[in-house]
Amino acid sequence: MAVVTQVAAEVMAVAGGTEDNTLAVLCALLHDTLEDTALAPDVLESVFGPAVLAGVQALTKNDGLPKDQRMADSLRLILAQPPLVAWVKLADRITNLQTPPAHWDTEKIAAYPPLG
Template structure:
């Protein structure tokens, strides 16, 4: 097992903070860095109870997982600063914009499955973090679609981390509570 180092964490955190500077968590006024640190917290918690993992790879990919997808930084810049393994992980976690929406997740999951299990863990942690109360403008249909997509992630990647798989399953099972909120709103407005 390779323990993760504070220096690697700080380097990736500062890079991510600069890369995502000014971005907000969708539907909130929170800085995007909030999302990235929540994902890295989920990964860190799993690393604490699961042996045989490359903690530096997992933590760096967690903090950098949206850099290629959502900022002006590309694969080569991530590779130059963090190495090929991290850059490959971040690239696999990046959805391809040139694909139709219905193909993006399947493509991403297939590419993630070709990476070390530490990268799989990041995707599990990402969806755990995203299964917070949904934005108020989401419809029941959108929430159900998001829950189904979360189940696809679970089905494809749960073997990577028992701890994260259990957390994700719990979040998926509890996500239906938000459908009622939307249905009550529709009844009130209808």
């Protein structure tokens, strides 16, 4: 959970008070939800709305694609969203450059940052 709040804090630090950063903060808090939980996308949409769902889906890797195609697909989806969603991806990468979360196993640490 600490990583999620760190990503949101990074987004808020960059966004400051210059614009409405609600979309970015919600996407930051929820960015791993579809990857790491059994929550259905329609539930996420019903609670947070279609813009947040679209942002979270853009930030979610498509594990159905070959690994060498995932990054290009992810970037395509992110670039189709408001720029605030790209901030979340950058904030997540910045956060993941710090000490890996305690719950990551050795294999995940060795594989990060993934290409997809």
